[in-house]
Amino acid sequence: MRGEASRLADRESRDSFALQLSKVGEDTWRIGNELFTITALLDGNAALEHALTEPSRSTEDKMALLSGILGERVHPFTMTILEDLVKRPWSRSADIADAVEDFGVDGMMYYADHTNSTAQVSIELAELHSALIDLPVVRARLQDTRANSDARVKLLHDILDGSGFNKVTLRLAEHAACNLRKRRYLSTIQWLIGKFSRHMGQSLITVTTATHLSDEQIAKLVDVYSAKLGRPVHVNAVVDASVIGGMRIQVGEEVTDNTVIAQLRHLQDTVKVGV
Template sequence: MRGEASRISDRTARDEMAPKLRAAGEDAWRIGNELFTITNVLDHNVQLERALTDPSRPVADKVAVLDDLIGKQAHPVTVEIMSSLVGLKWSKASHIANATEDFGVDAMMYYADATGVTLRVSVELAELHSALLNLPVVRSKLHDESVPAEARIKLLDALIGQTKLNAITLRLARHATCNPRNRRYLETIQWLINKLSRHMGESMITVTTAAPLTIEQIKRLVAVYTAKLNHPVHINSVVDPKVIGGMRIQIGDEVTDNTVVAQLQKLHRSVKASA
């Protein structure tokens, strides 16, 4: 989100509507799906975005446009969220679609809370991220908007195969490829992982290794970084055989790279500098 007006509006809408989303319980699944659909419509209709965000236009007129868009069949909370958004000021017309998508993800997280699968969804998204790390051709096809959305979703489903992902994980993964929103696929999956981590009140620590971490290693890392940061942490385990060995640990923008490949690169630079 960019622009002071959009940041303020996003925060205002979130403070107002988050309690209602949380209270929606299992209805949050329907709300999230409706918001993802609206996001897609907005992304492909610039004139509609402008009509809903025009500061010179009376709010009542924008609500009327909204009624034409979503009709009377949408969930009442979906209508409330969108009515709240069109009544606020946005730095750019496209920012209303960003806020709508954010609410869609929030709805899915609250549905995960209501069904007791929040941690499972976070772990499954991390596993999907790792699985795609060394499949650059597949990744590029998943966010290639020159390919029909149906074909991209079919490719994703083929990749997942018989893996029994939670319905929320699958919906979020499909949303990322159905409407890339000018993002690379792994970028969207990482964004979703980070949102879930913040939702659970944890810091996300991404640990990249050549082989999967054992349960014991994960427990040790959780204990060490919980003590270091003085609040709960979640380990996002990424498997990348190219690092050869060791660990690359990222907390926010801070990176500690003790992988074998990093040490080799450091040695190569040292030798080159002294030659």
């Protein structure tokens, strides 16, 4: 958990650049990717994190260090973001990597805005999350720290091949697999869903059923959950015949599973306990 100084540094820096980043347009794709790469660089080098957050070290010295590592290969706006981050106080050295990752996600969100695909990406992330809930073996392999990042990313590509997902969705899913950052894969996808929902000013409700919901059913769910949460909601309706019947509703990390398959599993577990 980040300390107060780190949370404040992250929030203030991102707020100060939000408008500028939103206007960069096509280059937000490049900036987001660069920031994800730098996140991985920092995660693998505690000495570098310490050097970039050392209060007694000047901003100029810190930027000279970064320039020596990154050269002129990165976008000028990426360097502007990094310069702002290294001049701020941090509770822990490792927290600066979290802030760089936050900026990377922001870059991807603004690229999605630029390409009018923000809602699509949010829905696709929810579809991925919903699909992985019932695939514990796949989840375990995606977050296996014993496997190298290339193996995890290849597995992800094999899973999503032919999915038709937006390239932002694919990149975010790939980032989550490539750099685990001491998180469970499903938790990272849920975190990304939350960030996109807040970015759009609404909450995403994922509803999984065996058959397609009617427009009337979706409208009723929107009314119920908008009133319950006190803000607009978007219903992501996922059809999964394997649930047989009933409905699974996910709001953030809270899942209410009233599907037939869930009830059968509960009955099976109950029988095992009673034997």
